[in-house]
Structure formats: C-alpha cells, structure tokens
Amino acid sequence: MREIGAEELRHIARGAAILGTGGGDPYIGRLVAEQAVLECGPVLVAELREVPDDALVAGIGMIGAPTVMIEKLPAGEEAVTAFLMLQRELGRxxxxxxxxxxxxxxxxxxFSVAASLGLPVLDADCMGRAFPMVQMVVCTLDGVLAKPLVVADEKGNAIVVDVSDNHWAERLARSATIRMGCTALLSSFPMxxxxxxDITIPGTLTLASRLxxxxxxxxxxxxxxxxxxxSFxxxxxxxxxxVVDVMRARDPRFAKGEARLEGDGTSCLLAFQNEHLVASRDGEIVASVPDLICVLDAEGEPVPAERLRYGQRVTVVGAPCHPRWRTPEGLALVGPSAFGYSHEYVPIGV
Amino acid sequence: MREIGAEELRHIARGAAILGTGGGDPYIGRLVAEQAVLECGPVLVAELREVPDDALVAGIGMIGAPTVMIEKLPAGEEAVTAFLMLQRELGRxxxxxxxxxxxxxxxxxxFSVAASLGLPVLDADCMGRAFPMVQMVVCTLDGVLAKPLVVADEKGNAIVVDVSDNHWAERLARSATIRMGCTALLSSFPMxxxxxxDITIPGTLTLASRLxxxxxxxxxxxxxxxxxxxSFxxxxxxxxxxVVDVMRARDPRFAKGEARLEGDGTSCLLAFQNEHLVASRDGEIVASVPDLICVLDAEGEPVPAERLRYGQRVTVVGAPCHPRWRTPEGLALVGPSAFGYSHEYVPIGV
Structure with missing residues (x-):
C-alpha cells in the first residue's frame, strides 16, 4: 500500500478525467477529495494483490448528468452516506x-469516502474508463450484481435498490437520481x-496518476x-x-448532445452521453465506444463534455479500450449497439 | 380479535371500494385476498385497543395508476416481499x-399478507378513505414517517426509500413505481x-364490512x-x-382525468386522480376533497374511476371525511390546494 496526498490527487484528477473521456469535471472532484484529505489525512491505495480473499470491497461513484453538477455541487457527505448505508445493508x-x-x-x-472512514482505496476500477450507465461494468460480464445498490443525495435522501439484474438496477437508480435533482452518489457492487x-481492471488509479x-x-x-x-x-x-457548434439534448438522465468541430478544411462530429461515444470525420466514423475518445485543450487538459462551448480549440485523441470490452459479450454491453448505434465497431490502433 | 373469512372479505371489498371513492378495483383485490385465505386459512382482525403498546405495526398498500392494473395484475407475492423487506430493514x-x-x-x-404470514390485520387505516399520494396520511400530521418505505414489483424488483420527509418518500416511491410498470406494492409507516x-383512524375495516x-x-x-x-x-x-364523456390524461403516475355526466337536464363534472377529487353540478362545486365522492351503479356497486365509460348510469354520493382532514393542517395536506385547486373547501353535510 502507498500513501496518496494532495499533489498526487491532482495528477489523478487530470489523468482520470482524460481516461474518463468527457464524463465529469476533474476540478470539482479534486476539490472534494482534497478537502477530505486535508481534514482526515492522506489515503492509502492498495494494489489488488494486497487484498485478502475475504476482504469486503464495495464501489462508489457519481450517477447522473454532469451538466447539472456545474451548478449543483455535491455536498461531500452523500458519498459517505451511500457507502455506510450499503455497509448497513451488507451487515458487516x-x-x-x-x-x-x-x-x-x-x-x-x-478518496473522499476513504479519507473520512480511514479505509484504503483499491488501485482498480470496473470499466477501465467511464461509461454512463450502471450495468456497463466488467462486473456484469462476470455475474457480479449491483445488489444492493444505494443512491444518496445532498439533501439526506437515500434509496436502496434490491434487484437481481444490473439493467434493472440502472433503471431504478436512474429514476431516483432524476427525482433527487439529476445527480447523486451511488454505492454498490459489493464483492x-x-x-x-479476478474481475476488476487493475492499476487504473496508477495509470491515471502517471497520465x-x-x-x-x-x-x-x-x-x-x-x-x-x-502515445502513452x-x-x-x-x-x-x-468547436463551431454544440447541440445539447434536454434529457434529465445524462449530458447528451453533439459537438461539431472544424479545422484544416475538415469537420469532426462528436456524439456524447456523459462520455464521448462516437467521433466522425467528414461523415466517416474514426472512433467509437468502447474505445476512448478524449477531448483535450492545447495544454493537454481534459475538456469535460458538459463544458464544451463555441470557439474552444480542442484536440481529439482516440485510444484503445480494455481488451475485455472488445470481446463479443463486452461489445454487446458497451459497444455501439448498446447506445442505439447501428455501425460496426472498428477497433482503434489495430 | 375476530376471524374474517371469505364471505366477510366480499363485504369488505365492496364497502372499502365505496369508501375508496373510485381508487382501485374491488374485484381484483378480493380475488387476491380470497386466494390467500383459501391457501392459508382465515385471518384475525384486531381492534386498536387489543394491540400491545410495544407491538410493531406496519402498513401495506398498492401504489400506482389503477388504470394499469386492469391489464397488469399483481402477482400476489410482491405484497409479502415488500412487507418482509421492511421487516428486515427494521430488524425485528x-x-x-x-x-x-x-x-x-x-x-x-x-389480508393477503396477513394470511401468508399468520399475522392479524388491524381494524384501522391511515386515511379513513383513499388518497393518491404517500404523504396523504394522518401519520404525516403526527410526524410518523414513511421511513423506511419499500416498493416491490411482480418481477421481484424492490427498493427501500430512506428519507425523513413523507413528501420525498412519495417522490422517490413514485418514480420507482413508474419504472416498475406503473403499479407496485408498498410497505411502510412502521409504528x-x-x-x-393514538394516530390511525379506528374501525374502518368494520365500517367497510358493514357498508x-x-x-x-x-x-x-x-x-x-x-x-x-x-344515509349510512x-x-x-x-x-x-x-356518463356522456370520459377524458383520461396520459399520466404514468395516476389514473387522472374527468368524467362528464348528464341527467335531469343538468350536468355533473367529476375530476379524478385515482380517487374522485371534485364534483361540480352545472359549473358549481358540490363536493370536494377531502370529503368522499362515491360513484355507484344502480345496484349500489362502486364504480372505480378507471372503469368509468360512456353510457354508464351512475349515482354520485357525497359524504363527510374524517374530522382530522377538516382541520387547517388536514386541509393543507389533502384539501383542494394540495391537488392544485384554488377553490375553498366547503364541508359536505354541515
């Protein structure tokens, strides 16, 4: 296990926002985590090989439309609330x-939860990137359920979803999130x-930090x-x-829309649903889920999809996703068809 | 305590549907309860004075749009599921x-839950009639919370809502119910x-049975x-x-709409939201929530709002609600303004 302090949190925030392909603002995330570390001290990060067989691991994350988070900031407490409610449900x-x-x-x-409760964070995640829906995790491929799943908001409201199907967990968590004001904290995937x-994608915090x-x-x-x-x-x-145009759909579930870019006599269309899903150049698809489509400014800072605006100069980078997403089961869960597209997935960088 | 068998269930179903002022079909309710009694034996009904101080009482009921229940019948199991999940949350x-x-x-x-689990049913309820929303119970007036609240569907899905405000319980229970297919079973109000x-309205099962x-x-x-x-x-x-016209709103939350009746050279407009809310005669309000507006056929059988149709001959009866609803706090919770109306409440039968 190694200690992570405020400086590395800054690296992780930036790197994770790049790997997060447009979904979620690194600035707010960093502020909340830094505050927790400031109050409770540095957090330990554990590698997967350091975790005992009988450990009880549980996931934490935001759910909702990042567009809303620009004005409706998380209070910080709701992540801990969600996590502790999950713990109560699990009974240990x-x-x-x-x-x-x-x-x-x-x-x-x-990190905010780990700092508050004095627990280590695992150097791993369930996607190797970000996806907008609850069922879009490697856990679903391996039969690990989002059961129970807790959604908590900044007003002290919480629900426990108890279903045996990760698609149903998504539906019920989503409708509660909308009612809570379109963003909330989620805790689930106990294992x-x-x-x-065996299941999670290893080393992704370290990867984000290095990036x-x-x-x-x-x-x-x-x-x-x-x-x-x-290259990395x-x-x-x-x-x-x-960026010459940004069209945003009015959808209470996700930050959904399209951005049109122009440069060098060609144009690029980006379709997003929290994360960037498809990039086309002059009408031809050049990258698509589940591969990573990262939008960056000239300094290499990630630009969240909800912050795209007219006149920004951006660079679009495509990168290969984790190999598990390129299997037939992976593609069925998070490939183009899972987002309603009819195009074939052509892997990037092959 | 007294035993209630299949015959009295039939009386209760009819009487309760009359007191229920249009919300919910007595036929389906009776079938489910009769089946449970047939399988598990008669149910005991306890009067409030027979309940020990330290008993643990919890409520059960449907939530959703009765219109949907005409085609999407309850499976019978979901009520027991909801009740047992609440019990698990309560820990005793x-x-x-x-x-x-x-x-x-x-x-x-x-009765279906009580028969399955061998528990007595209380001769009481939380409204003295029916209302369409979770917070519209005397419990809210007395600070008893719908916390926790369980919603379960016929597919085995369930959620636990954990909020400290009965209006929020309604919002989150409602959005889950819509996702579950617009009807579900609810268990809550542990006390x-x-x-x-001290709080519930006594004797309403006996009242329904006599009626x-x-x-x-x-x-x-x-x-x-x-x-x-x-008169009763x-x-x-x-x-x-x-009935000369029925307009139904497309609303996933409730059976909402208006029915126009004609007879004797005058016309009557009924506005409903699961239950009948307001009755007007030639444009003048003659009865309004929280008073009871009961629609009956010529035989005295209650006509649920979701079954109103062109050509039916019906009689509309108005009757006073429980006195608690006529207090300022009661009217604020379930009076005309709680349903978006601007008219003053004029008590019936005074």
Missing part, C-alpha cells in the same frame, strides 16, 4: 473502497477481495502534450480544430 | 398488518402499537341502495345520470 464492515469507474469525479469520490482480484503527471512533464519539456497523451495510451490524435 | 418481527388506506384493493392487500392507537353488507340488505329489502349508502355515511346523493 466494508474493508476497501473501489472506484466504480475512472473519471474526473469518479476517481476522486472514493469479496478474491472477486475484486496526469505526464501532461505536466510534457509541458515542462516543451513536448506537444496531446501527442504525448496519445497507444492511440493517436484524430482531429484538431475549433 | 412486525406483529400487526395495517391497511394504509381504505380501498377496493388496499383494504384487501393486507409502535401505542402510536397506532358492504348494507348494500346487499338494501337490495333484498328493496330499498334504494345508493340512498342507503348516503351521513352524506347525500349529489347526482344521478349517465
């Missing part, structure tokens, strides 16, 4: 905090240490940061240009 | 089953025997049944005529 102490996904907010919320080792640090190093060494990020992730720069 | 055995409201379905669902005695029996007696003795019902309830016949 949870020993390790698991980030459900990698993301600007969602890699940091676990043993052994299951966590976040890389951006600073690139700037210092006058290397083009977006190029450095693409085994991907490539897909497009560089200016 | 529930001793008495409390009908949350009086209604064609909702006075019977408790001690002493609280139940249901009265209709049969009136027919046998060739007394006009609707007139007999009105201390109310009066407001209108008799034919």
């Amino acid at each position: 102490p949870i020993t390790h905090v698991l980030p459900i996904e990698v993301g600007g907010m969602n890699s940091l919320a676990p 043993s240490g052994r299951q966590a080792r 976040g640090r890389l951006v600073e190093e690139a700037r210092r060494e006058r290397v083009e940061p977006c190029q450095a990020i693409a 992730l085994g991907g490539r720069v897909l497009f560089a240009g200016k | 055995p529930i001793t008495h089953v409390l009908p949350i409201e009086v209604g064609g379905m909702n006075s019977l669902a408790p 001690s025997g002493r609280q139940a005695r 249901g029996r009265l209709v049969e007696e009136a027919r046998r003795e060739r007394v006009e049944p609707c007139q007999a019902i009105a 309830l201390g109310g009066r016949v407001l209108f008799a005529g034919k």
